[in-house]
Amino acid sequence: MDKKKIPHRPTSFENLLTVNGKHYHTFKEAAKESGLLELDNSISECLREAVTFKMPTAALRSLFATILVHCNPTDVRNLWDTYYDDFLEDFHRSHSNTTEAQLQCTL
Known part of the structure; x- marks a missing residue:
């Protein structure tokens, strides 16, 4: 340290x-x-890279779940809000209704 x-x-x-x-x-x-915790910055950078390199949306959600289980981020809500649209991208294409897309994503 x-x-x-x-x-x-x-x-x-x-x-x-x-x-x-x-x-x-x-x-x-x-x-x-x-300022001793830099973990969330690394996690956000990881998710940003996954989005930038067009990781399939289902794999992106799986990555997020893996991060939640194994990395214990400090501000989960901020990460969710930041990448929310990216997590739902495939559902938005297949469901015109935003509420339905949200429901499908959380199931």
Whole structure:
């Protein structure tokens, strides 16, 4: 871990939960606020590359599910919202109704 990224020297586990004077409820939230978690950037880059290189939509959804299970991203909703249209692309082609496409995607 790069010591330059650590904003202060923690003296206890409780101290790890405080970043810039604000107390967080989980270590994950505190680490995210400290800028120590770069995982979501890597995950988003992976999904962006998959979209750019025209990965089949079903495979893209499968990749997303694999990421959720094995990578534990910090902001799942943001990833979903960012790539939502890409996840539904094949359903939009086969279903003219957006609601029906959404339903088919979630089944």
